[in-house]
Amino acid sequence: GGMDGNLSRMDELDSELWHACAGPLTSLPPVGSLVMYWPQGHIEQVVACTPDSAAAGEVHEASTHFKSLPSHLLCKLGNIDLLADPHTDEVFANMVLVPQHEGTVTKEMREAPAVTRQKNVRMFCKTLTASDTSTHGGFSVPRRSAEDCLPLLDYNMNPPCQELVAKDLHGTEWNFRHIYRGHPRRHLLTTGWSTFVSAKKLVAGDTVIFLRGENGQLRVGVRRATKQLPQARSTHFSSTNLHLGVLASAHHAAQHYLRFSAIFNPRTSPSEFVIPYHKYLKSQENKLTAGSRFKMKFETEESSERKYAGTIVEVSDADPKWPDSLWRSMKVQWDEISASERHERVSPWEIEPFVPISTLLPPQMGLRPAKRRPPTLVTEVAPQGSSQGT
């Protein structure tokens, strides 16, 4: 569903593109599943999205009005729209949440929903170099990526080339000339590339993503460097209003069991504030106390994922307004000094207990969700013919 004009009908490939742009850590609960909503996390996102966290006094005064709002709210995910900012291409999701009575929860709803199979989607990402983004030239496509993911070139041409058309998250089409030339031979995007770079305001360090669906349609997306994210946000709204709006909306929904909606911004939000119910339940099984060791996933600067280890320092309330809330209930100490950008407090479901490797099950027994890269149905194309030199 979704009232938005641009993306009223988002197909599977667009959804894959959205997730690729959101980064490896973002996984959204399926529509219809049970989730836990955390107002504190929602407010954290609002704070992170507004330039001035001024007027904190006003917020504090007024939020007493909603003190009956619980720290967490069991909901069904009624709907989700995957969207992108028209100016920055930043991805966000509009979630419709329907509060649930605890009593009506069936046993099946407590379990992890079935993993939806990956379609035959091919993808590649590349972090842009200075040459890729300069006005002097085009985009150098890594050989492997071009052969796996781009339509097959006719290598009898001299030089082999084709015109590509790729849609972005807004449905806008971008044209690229794909050519295979130079000594040694390489894949390049030339005509059309610089238009894309300037329209998307790409700089060296940003990542471009290409996807190809089963019937050959291409998609192109963008993920900006993590360092670049703290961009000046223009808000025409008082941060107090935004803040209180979140509280009022959730408070009213909780009291009357009426649906409400929340925008989730994976690249700006410090943590996910709508989490699968089974993930919440599972995290309750572990006894996490001061001194416990744990690991937690983060996105690296090269936009892959990595685990960092740490120790729980204490278990306490992150915010006195929500006593006994599990949101960021654990103050932690990270092993690595470089972890200065890591949060000082985390929530139970964000971490996994640290277990010595020897006690792990054999890997084939694991139940981990499929990795981003699909089972490579690669049509390994050896570049042959038309080699005219060396």
Added chain:
Amino acid sequence: GGMDGNLSRMDELDSELWHACAGPLTSLPPVGSLVMYWPQGHIEQVVACTPDSAAAGEVHEASTHFKSLPSHLLCKLGNIDLLADPHTDEVFANMVLVPQHEGTVTKEMREAPAVTRQKNVRMFCKTLTASDTSTHGGFSVPRRSAEDCLPLLDYNMNPPCQELVAKDLHGTEWNFRHIYRGHPRRHLLTTGWSTFVSAKKLVAGDTVIFLRGENGQLRVGVRRATKQLPQARSTHFSSTNLHLGVLASAHHAAQHYLRFSAIFNPRTSPSEFVIPYHKYLKSQENKLTAGSRFKMKFETEESSERKYAGTIVEVSDADPKWPDSLWRSMKVQWDEISASERHERVSPWEIEPFVPISTLLPPQMGLRPAKRRPPTLVTEVAPQGSSQGT
């Protein structure tokens, strides 16, 4: 005051620039004066600023929670920050409002505050032509404007020229080469102008504004064509939250007489929702009933002001949620068909009763505020010397 980094200390000249960018119709109440705040108008602005007015159902359900919120709130204007969007240069104001008990209002507070004298500020506006905005050339400064407002050229130079530096609302400095050349002679801005045009995304029909203060500092600002305004707005916030935030914030402030804040966006808001108290009182004096004739000011496409005439059709509630509210309490019919863009409903303080010209007081008795253009202290400089042709 203001916590914002860019504009923490806004001087008088910046304030003039802000008002010039806001347009001739916008006049802000002075800090410390009494104002009337209208939640309905505030919400109208939020709706006008958000792309999807979807989820109206959610808003309606939840807004019943705030039904004790009155239609208008007497406040003191505690503070006001004049700001501009860093990306679009759109002006907006952050107003701090302090609810007042009706009983504490003194007689002086009911009267119009003294008009602050215009400083010696020179200004000119120009609506940009196709030539002004094309990449082919520079900006043609109308002779009169250049002589009134730009620093005096040394006409002994050949050709006369100088470097100008003008600051915008963000404090960013822009350099322009000002030259007086051609046959016949004319004032031009050349080097630096096109950078400004592309940075501000100016198109033909937009207006540029130059101001010069007493000690010679220059300011430059932008006012976009009225037709261009409905630009796609990116919001990372649920419109429901924004909507409820306004209600919650005002509701809480009204109950406890605590200050709150509101963003006012003169170029987007359909009407001002914070109006001087004396203006409100004065509008109460007129008996406005169905059939009454009136006039009302509007901004023309050439960004000057013009009055349109109309007739009151009926007096009724604009929104059943606020019975007996004066906000847009009058449904009107405009005399001119071109008035299709005019609102169908107006509030009493927006209009002036239609009085036949014969009964008006002589103009020198009038109490109208000073016009935008200051008493011209013009140093009429006749371009002399260096005329080398014709």
Added chain:
DNA sequence: CTGTGGGCAACGTGCCGACAA
């Protein structure tokens, strides 16, 4: 007085292979 267009030089853009990491 000032908007537009022709002339023209300087600069930037963008396609190419060479080379080396």
Added chain:
DNA sequence: TTGTCGGCACGTTGCCCACAG
């Protein structure tokens, strides 16, 4: 395998004036 550079052609930018509305 692929990032960066020099070479080079072509299109755009931008300063100048002429001319006309």
